[in-house]
Amino acid sequence: MEVIKRSSVLKPQLKKNLWKPEEDLILKSYVETHGEGNWATVSQRSGLMRGGKSCRLRWKNYLRPNIKRGEMSKEEEDLIIRMHKLLGNRWSLIAGRIPGRTDNEVKNYWNTHLNKKCIPGKRKATDPDHHHHQHEENDENLNKKKKLSPLCHSESSGSADLITTKSISLDGRKEEKEAESSTVTDPTWMEINTDSFNYYIDDQYPILPGKNATFVFDDEPLTAYLDSFILFESFECDGGGGAVRTDAINHVVTNNY
């Protein structure tokens, strides 16, 4: 007896696999006419038998204007390495700092080119020892599910192994503090008083003058990259335990300390 899946009866069969040039054309002209968004309806209205996600991804990664394709420049590569050291696998954030590059492209580039370069001895799935590494990967997935920052876990990105606690004030002084806990998985934190610094986390979450904010930092890149980046991993304004954001690098700092 033939079993017919319920989903195949109720939903029209969606196309998968590679996009054809004519599909690209349809999607491109549709988005240029109607604008981005409402991806779920794009397939119906444009006649493309693709899921909304698929359309969105194709537009974002391939058809969107100002997409830069081709080889990564040395500068872009350096930037990816530095950002990855800071942020871990936060591809969309990294890509956001590299004009014309998409998160998918950055991720692929990292996995195929830079991962080997930055983590020598990194083994592939065919490696007999792969199962051991799969466990590490599972731990990482677990961390993700727990919504922990990769920065809090030094194994995730080849970052520095030791995490220490620092306190920095924006009037130019920098001082180290002892870690609150002896466990290395404790995040580094950073306290910034914004009296003397016009600063923001992002448009939605301003740090107001006179307020303190707590940030999570990976120790090693701190001194190396403070000239160019400050990472806001999470924060709570005024010590109130209120808003917590975990998804943004939000400001480029040009000052040297």
Next chain:
DNA sequence: AACACACCCAACCGCATCCTT
């Protein structure tokens, strides 16, 4: 030439978060 293996990358999947009602 034929095969096997490795590499690359576009696209998919599952889950989390955001937004709207």
Next chain:
DNA sequence: GAAGGATGCGGTTGGGTGTGT
């Protein structure tokens, strides 16, 4: 505040292509 849909993100997959034997 809850529910459901839309969107975004990161991990993974699989087909195409390159390279070695």
